[in-house]
Amino acid sequence: MNISVTGAAGLIGKNIVKKLALKGHKVKAMDFREKFNRDQKYIKFLKDKNVEIIFGSILNKENCKKLVNDSNLIIHLAAVLGVKNTEKKRKYCLNVNFDGTKNIIKLIKGKKKRIIFASSSEVYGEPEKNPIDENSKLNGKSIYAISKILSEKEIIKNSKKGKNFTYTILRFFNTYGEDQVAQFLIPKFINNVKKKKSLIINGNGNQLRGYLYVDDVVDGIYSVLNKLDISKNKIYNLGNSSEVFNIYQVAKKILKLSKSKNKIFFKINFKGSDRNKNREIFFRISDCSLAKKQLNFRPKVKLETGLKRMLKKDIYYDNWIYR
Numbered sequence: 001m002n003i004s005v006t007g008a009a010g011l012i013g014k015n016i017v018k019k020l021a022l023k024g025h026k027v028k029a030m031d032f033r034e035k036f037n038r039d040q041k042y043i044k045f046l047k048d049k050n051v052e053i054i055f056g057s058i059l060n061k062e063n064c065k066k067l068v069n070d071s072n073l074i075i076h077l078a079a080v081l082g083v084k085n086t087e088k089k090r091k092y093c094l095n096v097n098f099d100g101t102k103n104i105i106k107l108i109k110g111k112k113k114r115i116i117f118a119s120s121s122e123v124y125g126e127p128e129k130n131p132i133d134e135n136s137k138l139n140g141k142s143i144y145a146i147s148k149i150l151s152e153k154e155i156i157k158n159s160k161k162g163k164n165f166t167y168t169i170l171r172f173f174n175t176y177g178e179d180q181v182a183q184f185l186i187p188k189f190i191n192n193v194k195k196k197k198s199l200i201i202n203g204n205g206n207q208l209r210g211y212l213y214v215d216d217v218v219d220g221i222y223s224v225l226n227k228l229d230i231s232k233n234k235i236y237n238l239g240n241s242s243e244v245f246n247i248y249q250v251a252k253k254i255l256k257l258s259k260s261k262n263k264i265f266f267k268i269n270f271k272g273s274d275r276n277k278n279r280e281i282f283f284r285i286s287d288c289s290l291a292k293k294q295l296n297f298r299p300k301v302k303l304e305t306g307l308k309r310m311l312k313k314d315i316y317y318d319n320w321i322y323r
C-alpha cells in the first residue's frame with residue numbers, strides 16, 4: 001500500500017513509519033527537517049528503506065500535495081501538543097491541528113483514500129463516567145482538545161457529504177515511549193531521576209491513568225490496515241486499562257526501578273507549575289472494547305517493562321518548532 005505519514009519524526013510517527021517500511025509498504029514521511037535531523041539513525045533507516053522524506057509543515061499546501069497525491073492512506077499525526085506549549089500558543093495550536101487537518105481533507109476530497117486521524121482522550125475532558133467509551137460526551141475544554149474535536153467533526157462532515165474518502169479516527173490515551181520528550185510526565189520523571197533532581201507531582205498525585213506504550217499504539221494503528229472494511233468511518237479508543245496507576249504510583253515505580261533516592265514533592269495547588277488545575281483531568285480510564293472486538297487490539301507492554309526500556313535511553317526536552 002502507498003502510505004503517507006504526517007508528524008513522522010515524532011514519538012508515534014517514527015515508530016509507525018519504521019513498522020510500515022519494514023512490512024514493505026511504500027511510505028512517505030513528513031515532518032520538520034530539524035526534527036528528522038535530531039535522529040541520524042532514523043534518517044539512515046529511512047534512506048535504506050527508500051522512504052520518501054518531505055521536509056516541512058502541513059500548513060504548506062505544496063508539501064501536502066506532494067504527501068497525498070499517490071497515497072491510498074494518510075496517517076495524520078502531525079500536531080502541536082504539550083500542556084504548556086498549547087496553552088501558550090493557542091492560535092498556533094488551532095492553526096496546525098485544525099487548519100493542517102483541513103489541508104489534508106481538501107486534498108483527499110472526492111478521492112478513494114482513507115485518513116487515519118490521531119485524536120486524543122483529551123476530547124472527553126473530565127469524563128462523566130469511567131471507563132470512557134467512544135460514545136461518551138465530548139467535553140474537552142483545552143485548546144488542544146478543541147483542535148482535536150473540530151478536526152474530528154470536519155473529517156466526519158466532509159466524508160458524509162459523499163466526498164468519497166473514508167476515515168478511521170483513533171483516540172489515543174496517555175502514550176509513552178523512548179522517543180518521547182521530557183515535557184511529558186513519564187520522560188520528565190525519568191529525566192529528573194537521571195539528573196538527580198526531585199520528582200514534582202502537580203496536585204495530590206491521585207490522578208488515575210492507564211499508560212499505553214508506543215509499540216502498542218503502533219500495533220493499534222497497523223491493525224486498521226488489516227481491517228479496512230470494518231474500521232471504515234469508525235472511531236476507536238486506543239488505551240491501556242489492564243493496568244491503572246495514579247501519578248504517585250508511577251513516580252514511586254520509577255524511583256524503585258532506577259534504585260534512586262530522589263525525593264517526590266507535591267505542588268498541591270499546581271502553584272508555579274506548567275499545569276493548570278482547571279485543565280487537569282483527574283480520572284481517565286479507557287474502554288477499548290470496540291477496538292478489542294473489531295481490530296483485535298490488545299496492549300501487551302506492561303508499564304514496568306516500558307519504564308525499564310526508557311530508563312536505558314537519554315531523554316531530551318523538545319525545542320518546539322513554531323512555523
Ligand SMILES: NC(=O)c1ccc[n+]([C@@H]2O[C@H](COP(=O)([O-])OP(=O)(O)OC[C@H]3O[C@@H](n4cnc5c(N)ncnc54)[C@H](O)[C@@H]3O)[C@@H](O)[C@H]2O)c1
Pocket residue numbers: 006007008009010011012013030031032035056057058059076077078079080081096100118119120121171172173174175176321323
Ligand atoms: N503521545 C500521546 O500521549 C498522545 C495522546 C493522544 C493523542 N496523541 C496524538 O498523536 C499524534 C502523535 O503524537 P506524538 O506523541 O507522536 O507527538 P510528537 O510531538 O512526538 O509528534 C508530533 C510531530 O508532529 C510534528 N509537527 C508539528 N507541527 C507540524 C507541522 N506544522 N507540520 C508538520 N509536522 C508537524 C512535530 O514536529 C512532531 O514531530 C498527535 O496528533 C497527538 O495529538 C498523542
